[in-house]
Amino acid sequence: MLVKRLLICTGLLVAATLNLSAQQGPPKSPPATESVTIAGKIITIAYSSPGVKGRAGHIFGKDGLIGHDPSYPVWRAGANSATKLHTETDLTLGGLAVPKGDYTLYVDLSDPDGWVLIVNKQTGQWGTIYDKAQDLGRVKMSMSKPLALVENLKYAITDLGGTTGKLTLEWENHSASVLIAVH
Numbered sequence: 001m002l003v004k005r006l007l008i009c010t011g012l013l014v015a016a017t018l019n020l021s022a023q024q025g026p027p028k029s030p031p032a033t034e035s036v037t038i039a040g041k042i043i044t045i046a047y048s049s050p051g052v053k054g055r056a057g058h059i060f061g062k063d064g065l066i067g068h069d070p071s072y073p074v075w076r077a078g079a080n081s082a083t084k085l086h087t088e089t090d091l092t093l094g095g096l097a098v099p100k101g102d103y104t105l106y107v108d109l110s111d112p113d114g115w116v117l118i119v120n121k122q123t124g125q126w127g128t129i130y131d132k133a134q135d136l137g138r139v140k141m142s143m144s145k146p147l148a149l150v151e152n153l154k155y156a157i158t159d160l161g162g163t164t165g166k167l168t169l170e171w172e173n174h175s176a177s178v179l180i181a182v183h
Contacts, residue, residue, distance in 0.1 A: 029079035036157040038165045039182045041089035045105070045167075047078035049153045052172050056149060059172050060112060069128050073110045074118065076127030077169060078153060082106070084123065093119065093167065094139035094178035106130060107169070107176070108138065115141045115176045117167075141169075141176035149173060 029050040036043055052059065059065045066075050077083045082104040089100050094117065102123050108116040122134040153171035157180070160166055165180040 031080075032154070034155040034157050036159055036165060038159050038180065039089075039163045041087070041091075041182050043088070043091065043157055043165070043180070043182075044086045045083065045155045045157065046086075047083040047153070047155060048080040050079040050171075051152050052149065056172055060109060060174065066109065071106075071128050071130040073108055074130050074132075075107050075109055076130075077105050077107045078127065080127060082120075082123075082125050082127040082129070085119065090183040092181040092183070093117065094141070096137040096139045098136065103136065107141075113143055115143060115174075117141050117176075117178055139178055141178050144175045144177075145173055146170050146175045150175075 027048075029048040032047055032049045034045045034047075055065060061067055062072065066072060069075065083106075085098075085103040085105050087098060087100050087103075091098050091100075096119060098119055104120040104123050104125070106118040106120055108118055110116075116138050117140075118138050119136040120130070120134050121136050122131055150170045150172060153169070156166075156168045156170070158166045158168070160179075163182045165182070166177050167180055168175060168177040170176075
């Protein structure tokens with residue numbers, strides 16, 4: 001009788017575990033990494049990539065999806081953990097001097113047509129934990145519209161030759177970029 005109960009309990013536990021695993025599925029905002037080598041130095045951005053998922057026109061703005069974050073109008077520029085920037089060398093992001101090291105990227109969305117990239121010295125925090133006192137600095141981004149809806153948020157770092165590059169963030173109907181100079 002004890003063996004039968006033990007087998008039934010074990011079977012129920014296995015079934016519950018399999019059911020839980022099946023329900024979890026792939027992450028809603030999968031992790032992603034963008035990396036480039038410019039002038040022999042590596043620049044990397046690690047982030048989580050949310051999808052539009054039928055919410056086009058309802059993501060940005062104070063009444064949109066991001067408007068519910070406690071740090072709004074400052075956005076984690078991704079999902080989940082704060083977006084990470086690692087640079088092997090000193091660089092300039094759109095006029096802002098960034099010493100080699102690790103940083104967190106945020107975007108100030110106060111002006112929907114004029115985003116501002118924030119480079120923050122605090123690292124390792126959840127994305128909605130933002131401390132303005134830790135800002136290294138801010139730089140205005142160049143705005144444009146992608147050719148088509150960008151379903152999943154993506155970063156691109158492009159080597160433009162020599163010591164220059166460009167960082168681009170695209171999601172939904174927005175594309176924001178800033179030039180990079182490696183020192």
